[in-house]
Amino acid sequence: MMITFTNRLNIRQSIQLFDSLYEPELQLTQEEKSNLLHVCRNTTTYLFINGTVVGEIYGASPRWLAIEHSEQIEDTNPDDGLTCYCYSCTIIPGFQGLGLGRYLQAYWMGLCKARGYKRVSGHAMSPAMVKLASTFNAQFPVADRPNWQGTQRTARYYEIEL
DSSP states (O other): OOEEEESOOOHHHHHHHTGGGSOTTTOOOHHHHHHHHHHTTTTOEEEEETTEEEEEEEEEOHHHHHHHHOOOOTTSOTTOOSEEEEEEEEEOTTSTTSSHHHHHHHHHHHHHHHTTOSEEEEEEOSHHHHHHHHHTTOBOOSOOBTTGGGSSOOBEEEEEEO
């Protein structure tokens, strides 16, 4: 199995493969995703297995999200430029449960550290994502968020020191 990473993928392909896996409340339009990935341009990473894209992860500091995207993420400090908030960490079905999320997350965290971030954070919405974050010694400093973004799912905010 050959694992490779890149920071480029056609927006339409990204939306088709990854955003479609989420609830309508979390899905982005092409314009929204294009704008968000522009803000996240230094950390966007795609995971390929034998030449097939199977994973996506991207994020930005809460500070940049507030300045460039006019968005404040719950549980984050909009003045924080040293944390990279993970917007999405997704492995497509058929490749889930193989440990690929660990490779993607580890690669991405190394990229974040190289960019000067001191920690990463995010909201884990599944037991698998909570387990993945815990693998990297995540702390869960706030109460769980039920009905995250209107999805009927609970999110757990995590922080991982780099």
